[in-house]
Amino acid sequence: MFFLFGFGQHIKDVGPGEFRTCRRCNNHTQWRRVETSQRFTLFFVPVLSWGKKRMEQCTVCGESLHSR
Numbered sequence: 001m002f003f004l005f006g007f008g009q010h011i012k013d014v015g016p017g018e019f020r021t022c023r024r025c026n027n028h029t030q031w032r033r034v035e036t037s038q039r040f041t042l043f044f045v046p047v048l049s050w051g052k053k054r055m056e057q058c059t060v061c062g063e064s065l066h067s068r
């Protein structure tokens with residue numbers, strides 16, 4: 001029997017974020033809101049996920065911040 005499994009961070013785009021000035025690239029843009037979680041998949045089907053966090057990410061350089 002052969003098992004195909006994966007493990008890693010999953011990033012889900014949950015829509016547009018706020019307009020912010022980035023502390024890294026100094027561009028003032030609308031950030032995107034993402035939800036990150038750790039997940040374990042078996043045959044590409046997620047079976048476990050944990051550590052869900054809401055973040056906002058700069059669309060220019062990828063800098064991210066925790067959001068409320």
Ligand SMILES: [Zn+2]
Pocket residue numbers: 022023024025026027058059060061062063
């Ligand atoms: Zn940036």
